[in-house]
Amino acid sequence: MTRTAIVIGSGIGGLAMGLRLQSLGFDTTIVEKLDGPGGRAYVRQVDGFTFDMGPTVITVPHFIEELFSLERGKPHLHLPDFPPEVQGEDKRIKSGLSGGPNTSKYVQIVPILPFYRIYFDDGTFFDYDGDPENTRRQVRELGEPGDLEGYERFHADARAIFQRGFLELGYTHFGDLGTMLRVVPDLLRLDAVRTLFSFASKYFKSPKLRQVFSFETLLIGGNPLSVPAIYAMIHFVEKTWGIHFALGGTGALVRAFVQKFEELGGKMRYNAEVKKINVVREGRKKIAKGITLADGSVLHADIVVSNADYAHTYLKLIEPQYRFWNSDLIVKKRPQSMSLVVIYFGFKADGTEGQKLRHHNIILGPRYEELLRDIFGRKVLAKDFSQYLHIPTLTDPSLAPPGHHAAYTLIPVPHNGSGLDWDLLGEPFVNKVLRFLDERGYLPGLMERLVHKSFITPDYFEHTLNSYLGNAFGPEPILAQSAYFRPHNRSEDIANLYLVGAGVQPGAGTPSVMMSAKMTARLIAEDFGIANQPVENHLHGEPVSV
Structure with missing residues (x-):
């Protein structure tokens, strides 16, 4: 049967x-x-645009x-x-x-190449593409004295974490405490239990490089200041495949x-x-x-x-x-992961989008550590923000009407344990983010070229997706x-x-x-x-x- x-x-x-x-x-x-x-x-799908919502x-x-x-x-x-x-x-x-x-x-x-273009608040950027020589060149240009040597050590140590944590243990179901205890010595030996940001800071003096080699956990709901350094494996997951x-x-x-x-x-x-x-x-x-x-x-x-x-x-x-x-x-x-505001927008192309932006863009704000503390710890909506800007029509124009681009930008925000009222805050916050992209020159003239705008807030995660407290990534x-x-x-x-x-x-x-x-x-x-x-x-x- x-x-x-x-x-x-x-x-x-x-x-x-x-x-x-x-x-x-x-x-x-x-x-x-x-x-x-x-x-x-x-x-x-709306107005001829196709938006991946997640x-x-x-x-x-x-x-x-x-x-x-x-x-x-x-x-x-x-x-x-x-x-x-x-x-x-x-x-x-x-x-x-x-x-x-x-x-x-x-x-x-x-x-997709580069994997990400990572913009800093001063307008400089780092193209992460997994190419060893291009990575070293950018580390040399953006870093401080000793950071290139630090990168070589980071690379070797992240590789060891990837080998043990992902290739060997990735499919282990830790259903009992004994299974966990057997791997603790390896995690300690690899220094994989300290926080990821602290781990990156061992190797790099430059605040920019510390951000480059720690931001990725935000894409899975993790605060770089508190996730364990085992997540340094993400660098090698992306580099390898x-x-x-x-x-x-x-x-x-x-x-x-x-x-x-x-x-x-x-x-x-x-x-x-x-x-x-x-x-x-x-x-x-x-x-x-x-x-x-x-x-x-x-x-x-x-x-x-x-x-x-x-x-x-x-x-x-x-x-x-x-x-x-x-x-x-x-x-x-x-504790639940943070939540997100995601803005879906369509706009008329002017032919310059690919000059400054790529398919995946990380646009970091003026603060890194304190902004993370605002989101995860204090659970307040800060005046500044960082975002992940996704423009898939640079790769696949079929997702928008001819002569247009479809995009979304994702901004980490506190989950609904914060008590923030998104009915009041949502629209002004969304307009602030879009104006930033326009006025800071990432998408010049965006507000005039905009033909579609919609967005979701933590309320969507809580009430439509049934996520506790509107979390976006689970615990x-x-x-x-x-x-x-x-x-x-x-x-x-x-x-x-x-x-x-x-x-x-x-x-x-x-x-x-x-x-x-x-x-x-x-x-x-x-x-x-x-x-x-x-x-x-x-x-x-x-x-x-x-």
Whole structure:
């Protein structure tokens, strides 16, 4: 008899989970509150513009290729997570996996260079492209005496963290304290438990270079002043596999995952908000048996996997009497990541956009450390701001009407634990950011060329995406919420209930939520006694058996 599964939420983690479950032999239904797929990666189309509403940075393309290589009843769970042909620093081009053969049947993925253009408040910039010599040249030009030597040491130490923390431990599910304790000596040896900003400051005197080599955790909800230095691995993740873009936007990748999922027999159900995860008692055991939707309909299943926000899952979808390890008190005590204001705007092109800006731009404000303290600690809306400006039409003009650009700019702000009233603050703040881009010369004349403007605030994350306190990335990735201390992918409270996505292990970010799906699939396979059969390894070209 075929087993059945329900996945709550169609974010990238939920879609990856659906693909994994179909490959495990489950008949899977993904239920989604919105009227289309994607969750945080939902797509907004308006006035001829296509806006990705969430993630736009694609890394580790062989994770994507692995998902598109899955087959019904052939889960590939025991194949190498990082086969030799994708591990070396020179493999980013040679591996040919930017758009691997199975990925390319569904979506076209292309590399982006530079990865980011990082602007400082004085107008100087750093192009991060992973090229060793170009990086060294810019370190020499922007840095202070000794910073080039510092970069060589940073590079070597970040490589060691990447090797141990990502290649060797990236897929480890820390389900018990013993697993965590066994890796603590390595983390201490690598100096990976101090804060990332402190770690970067060991190597660089220049404030600019300290920012260049620590800002990336903001793209996964982490404060560089408080995330552990294990996140220095991000530098090598990007350096090794590059930054990529799905033509048509991240939404094209989402649609491709849906197509693949349905080809494997999975079912999508939209406009289907979940009211409750149904739990029954069998003796002393509590077991998830399905879900109740907001319209009152009940869906039964052998397992339930939640890609919804971690705190929302436990606080809103599961009745308190079925929870102990994830009680209200424990869940509410977990610090949440910051939130975002994201502005989507379309404007007339004047042909100069590509002279100063690139596909991905980081525009840093006059303060770095104090602004981070305002956002994460004091939880106030500061007068200054930093932003990530994304202009995908520099790569793919099809996302806007002819002669126009589509863009979004993302500004980290406090989550709704701040008490800020975004109904009052939103519009003035958005106009301030757009005027900044105009008046500071990033997009001269923008206010006159603007033809579309819309935006989301922390209220969107809280009320539309059901994220606790309007967080944008789940529990904040501090040391006390990493590895074993991050919410687990298998519920401790309820049998046959699992979680996937940014809120659980290993954490936030597009590659991490795809890793999360594989980790959760392995736990399900273990719990249900599902083993790989001898299959052809389509991704790596070698037969394997388990």
